[in-house]
Amino acid sequence: MSDSQNVVEAVVIPIAAARPEEYDAATRAALEHIDRQAVRAVADGRPERTRKGYAQDWASWGKFCAASGVPALAVAPGTLVMFVEWLWTQPGWKKGSFTAPSTIDRRISGTVVSARAEHGLKLEDGVARLARNRLKQLVKEMEEDGETRGRGQAPPLLVEHLIRISAACPDNLMGIRDRALVLMHFAVAGREHELAFNRVRDYAETAAGIQADLRVSKVRPRIVPVPYGSRPSICPVRAWQAWKEAADLTDSDSYAWRRLHNRWHTVMESGLQPESIGDIVTRAGERAGIDIRFTGHSPRRGLATSSRMKGHDQIVIAKQGGWAPHSKVLAGYLEVVDQWEDNALLGVL
Template sequence: MDAVRILPDVEVATGAPMLPAQFSPEVRAQLAQIDEAATRHVEDNRPEKTRKGYEADWSAWERFATEVGLPVLAVTTGTLVLFVEWCWIQPGRSVGTFLAPNTIDRRLSGVVVSGRRQHKLPLPADIAEEARALLKAKVKEMEKAGEQRGRGQAPALLVRHMRRVAAALPDNLAGIRNLSIMTMHFAVAGREHELAWLRERDIQEDPEDRGLIVDIRVSKVAPREVVVPYGSRASICPVRAWRKWKQAAGLDQADGFAFRRLHSRWHTVMSAGLSPEAVGDVITKCGELGELEIRPTGHSPRRGLVTESQRAGNDPRQAEKQGGWARGSKAMAGYREDDDRWEENALHGVL
């Protein structure tokens, strides 16, 4: 975004700041252009997956508005409640299924964010509160009826899972790379796109040989630096796995992708990196190869780190920092609560 300088002559002459109501039409027009350029600049710097998600959410809102005869920019408490009702009966990806509650909740967020940022609507902070209350009530009724929608939350990829995968992976370039992806994904509690966009320069050796320093520059929330110490189990140690992959792949270009594609025929290392979706596919294939009882996805290592850290008795704030969650994140707290059912149970010491 290019820098712009506005110099109202009146303000310079009098030395007193002008009120917005006193701005000339020319200044107002220039400020409007700056606002528009700023919005485009922010959008251009968002991760592609986030942009596409918001676009899909707003597209769904446009279809809803057209069907019920509402102006597209009529985003209100009441219309969002109607939107939930409309989304609830929309078909899912598979024939005979309906949209999952998490998808509907994400669409609510996408509509509100797009309304504020793209269309400059002055929407209150609690505008979607009633819509989410309705969605919560629908989920309760769905659970009572034994109905299932969507795949549910990603299962946690735990240490015992990774040990089985490590034992099953072949000792070739694909196996060495996939082990490094899996263990690094877990160690930094990463998102798929964060792993996909890592460059060689972003993974540095600690000067005192305590492990790795991983600079996650591209993130949905904010960049962060994560230290990855040696693991106590050599087979799934992220430090050793990265070194083995780096040597086997001959990585020696600072700006090159840390995790590369392999040629489909010759199985040689290519210069192109992996897409976020491909990173998720690697985790799922690892689960299949290890014959796990779960079907891990690209979110499973992130959830797994939180679960295992909780079991080890670590402060939750450490996991928040590792994975780039906001302080007191409800999403991360939900991961811990699932495992707390075993640790904090009314039957302990009873039977």
């Protein structure tokens, strides 16, 4: 008898599996509890700033419900359209203004996420599609009427601005910190909260420069290589090294970007808040006498713009700043540069 004839094949006995509609009440309750726990675990893992933003969005939804008589948990296509129309009439960030379209879009997202994560609602996919279509209609009407809302896009902070900002930073702890922060902010195309969460260990020094670990990000964490710059005055690696030495940042677990005492200007243990990082960028531009009001988003947009001006591909830029490879937002930034380099009139007139 051959070896093959001596082999006893394993017999697999299929186990009859109950279909979901056949689950008993106890099983359904247990599975719903597991789902709620999973949603809660993901929600608790979000950055604090994201959680606060969603809480504000849900609070806005609550005000709308109180004003319109809509039940708080009635998150549906029709009520979200009503929410958009209600938000459209609400006051904006400054006196005499109205809510910006970008804020309304964020309120929609935050409300839907909160309804699912915080209140366990099982909402259909695309529940907010109708509301966003209504928002687009309102924006079109606004533009046809010549109305503007919101602050508009952040102006890009370019290399020419970095040179002036670096030169204007005073030769003290505040100036050394501000220079290093703005230059690193630009180099990693960072978001304010990404830098705010950085620890000293997240800037690993190598022979070629720094590996910046932006491990806390509400979009996509990433490790960004930051090489030495050709101009020492605006080199983010040298600026970081100068700040690290001046502030005596010897504890690798401590915050990389630290507050300074209001009176004594000594380095404090606490890190900077995301909003404070944006304020430092704004003040750095003002200190340099630049007639542009930069925001915390300006270095991020500035890296994208400056890199494109040097001919870098969108994929390369996206990787540096943590954008999706074919991000529409990033494409919009690059289009500002491309409109002159790839223009239908070139060579025609």
